[in-house]
Amino acid sequence: MRSVGDAYDNAMAESFLANLECELIDRRSRKNKTEARLAIFTWIESWYNPTCRHSGLEYLSPNNFERKLKEQNQIATNYNSLTQVEVLSIR
Numbered sequence: 001m002r003s004v005g006d007a008y009d010n011a012m013a014e015s016f017l018a019n020l021e022c023e024l025i026d027r028r029s030r031k032n033k034t035e036a037r038l039a040i041f042t043w044i045e046s047w048y049n050p051t052c053r054h055s056g057l058e059y060l061s062p063n064n065f066e067r068k069l070k071e072q073n074q075i076a077t078n079y080n081s082l083t084q085v086e087v088l089s090i091r
């Protein structure tokens with residue numbers, strides 16, 4: 001857990017918001033909140049999550065990082081299952 005005043009505490013959130021503002025918000029105005037929400041959702045799901053790489057995520061996009069994490073967890077789960085079977089068969 002990070003401490004209060006840590007320089008990296010909000011770095012990822014601030015980077016995300018700066019990208020959002022630069023790439024989406026500053027480029028044109030929206031007619032209403034619904035249109036703005038849809039534009040933000042589309043920007044996040046179609047560009048930011050699939051393509052934008054982050055140093056805090058091993059220079060992977062959020063989608064690729066999650067995919068890699070799920071694969072590692074699946075491998076660990078399979079390994080733990082095999083280990084438990086081996087222990088039971090040894091006894």
